[in-house]
Amino acid sequence: MDFEQADMQYFDADDVDIFAELGTPAPVQAxxxxxxxxxxxxxxxxxxxxxxxxxxxLQVLAQHSILKNKNNTNEMLSGLAQSIDMNSxxxxxxxxxxxxxxxxELQDNQHIRPCVRANRSLGQFDFVEExxxxxxxxxxxDLLENAFKQAIQSLKNSTYLG
Numbered sequence: 001m002d003f004e005q006a007d008m009q010y011f012d013a014d015d016v017d018i019f020a021e022l023g024t025p026a027p028v029q030a031x032x033x034x035x036x037x038x039x040x041x042x043x044x045x046x047x048x049x050x051x052x053x054x055x056x057x058l059q060v061l062a063q064h065s066i067l068k069n070k071n072n073t074n075e076m077l078s079g080l081a082q083s084i085d086m087n088s089x090x091x092x093x094x095x096x097x098x099x100x101x102x103x104x105e106l107q108d109n110q111h112i113r114p115c116v117r118a119n120r121s122l123g124q125f126d127f128v129e130e131x132x133x134x135x136x137x138x139x140x141x142d143l144l145e146n147a148f149k150q151a152i153q154s155l156k157n158s159t160y161l162g
Contacts, residue, residue: 051093051120054155059091061151062100066143082107084140089147096120097128100148102140116144118152125152 081104088103101115117128
């Protein structure tokens with residue numbers, strides 16, 4: 001008997017295609033880099049959204065909310081002003097403060113834009129409590145605040161603010 005050992009080559013398991021050795025097709029691999037898939041999986045990373053775009057989106061959402069509740073508020077606001085333009089809702093941005101306002105024409109043909117304000121920091125909106133709002137103007141402020149809160153909540157539920 002010859003116990004001479006056969007010359008064995010160095011064997012690396014990583015170099016062997018096990019599927020080829022077994023005669024079965026290799027499983028289909030997903031594409032190595034799909035940016036959309038990576039974005040969807042990255043829940044921790046907040047989106048960097050232009051604050052002016054946020055203001056525009058809030059304006060559209062707030063206008064929708066105001067117009068939806070327009071019939072309920074016209075009676076409450078009668079006698080308060082000559083006219084309140086429910087289509088004039090506007091969201092403006094000043095530093096990190098967003099303001100939702102409506103154009104109001106007073107009895108003496110003066111125009112004012114009562115507003116509600118919210119500060120944004122670290123992705124959160126904090127409403128600024130308006131001081132000394134006369135009771136006759138309270139329904140208008142409540143309308144604006146509710147519309148703004150609904151707009152912010154709708155935006156948070158979307159992919160823009162996460």
